[in-house]
Amino acid sequence: MREDKSEECRAIGIIPESGLCCILADKEQEWVYIESGDVRGFVRNEDLRYGSEADQTVQERTEEAFSLAEEKIKP
Numbered sequence: 001m002r003e004d005k006s007e008e009c010r011a012i013g014i015i016p017e018s019g020l021c022c023i024l025a026d027k028e029q030e031w032v033y034i035e036s037g038d039v040r041g042f043v044r045n046e047d048l049r050y051g052s053e054a055d056q057t058v059q060e061r062t063e064e065a066f067s068l069a070e071e072k073i074k075p
Contacts, residue, residue, distance in 0.1 A: 001041035005031035013039035020066035037068030
């Protein structure tokens with residue numbers, strides 16, 4: 001997760017592979033604003049999995065089964 005919409009921006013958190021996040025804004029953009037646990041930041045759209053397939057996986061496993069982001073620095 002980045003502080004802003006660029007690879008050059010500071011990494012403020014790390015979401016484990018198959019971790020859970022909520023899309024807050026910019027779903028159709030290259031960079032999407034997300035929240036995972038207590039961390040909010042930007043990730044590339046291509047790195048996210050969402051839609052009916054993701055919804056089904058969350059329903060099958062429940063939200064508690066997923067890892068959340070680990071904060072690295074305060075944004």
